[in-house]
Amino acid sequence: MRNMGLQRLTLVEPLEFPSGVAVGRAASALDVLEGAEVVSDLKQAIAGCSLVIGTSARSRSIPWPMLTPEQSAEKVVTESQQAEVALVFGREDAGLNNEELQQCHFHVQIPADDDYSSLNLAAAVMVLSYEIRKAALKLADQSDRKEDEYWDQAKATGDQVEHFYDHLERVMVAINFHDPGNPRQLMQRMRRLFGRIRIDVMELNILRGILTNIELNIRKDTD
Numbered sequence: 001m002r003n004m005g006l007q008r009l010t011l012v013e014p015l016e017f018p019s020g021v022a023v024g025r026a027a028s029a030l031d032v033l034e035g036a037e038v039v040s041d042l043k044q045a046i047a048g049c050s051l052v053i054g055t056s057a058r059s060r061s062i063p064w065p066m067l068t069p070e071q072s073a074e075k076v077v078t079e080s081q082q083a084e085v086a087l088v089f090g091r092e093d094a095g096l097n098n099e100e101l102q103q104c105h106f107h108v109q110i111p112a113d114d115d116y117s118s119l120n121l122a123a124a125v126m127v128l129s130y131e132i133r134k135a136a137l138k139l140a141d142q143s144d145r146k147e148d149e150y151w152d153q154a155k156a157t158g159d160q161v162e163h164f165y166d167h168l169e170r171v172m173v174a175i176n177f178h179d180p181g182n183p184r185q186l187m188q189r190m191r192r193l194f195g196r197i198r199i200d201v202m203e204l205n206i207l208r209g210i211l212t213n214i215e216l217n218i219r220k221d222t223d
């Protein structure tokens, strides 16, 4: 990642940190390893991010918005000018689980051979980092920026959106729309819907306001 100009590494629950083996392999990129942030779960790692792209060698339970490596690199490069973005890689042996993949707005898959599509983690990191590098060099080359790269509001961050999901779920339970005992895939589908929209802070505040008013009206009715 350092070769391709990427600096910020966040490790989720590493087996060993600091690790002598990792220090040895880092060679001259020790600064990345020394500066790595260590957290205990993925939610924490992406709390400040408004674009999260997960990586996977195969498609999962319900289809998710997919990007090619080139598309993901372009998104990472444009969005990282205004907000924090994350590219999430999985465990060498087991990859990312469904719950982790569902915390991502998009998934990216390197189109490897169908019969052997799973790359080693380091190789996958290099392929996707190189795409980001190429996209960054291309953007630096273009002096005039496109109008649609601007937005009047900041995109909502991971923790803002998580609070919204909690609130939405609470209200859906209160109006008897959602049965937590039989959740089906409701919250998963809500996450996919809002992930696709990439909601901004103003839009999120409007929705939170609507939910709060619903709660107030329920209370008034029951009083």
Ligand code: SAH
Residues within 6 Å of the ligand: 055, 056, 057, 058, 088, 089, 090, 091, 092, 093, 094, 095, 096, 108, 109, 110, 111, 112, 117, 118, 119, 120, 121, 122, 124, 125
């Ligand atoms: N058996 C695991 C393999 C994990 S490979 C699985 O099927 O999920 C380790 C990591 O490398 C993955 O979690 C992902 O981050 C990355 N990776 C491997 N192959 C990939 C591919 N074809 N496209 C995107 N990421 C890939």
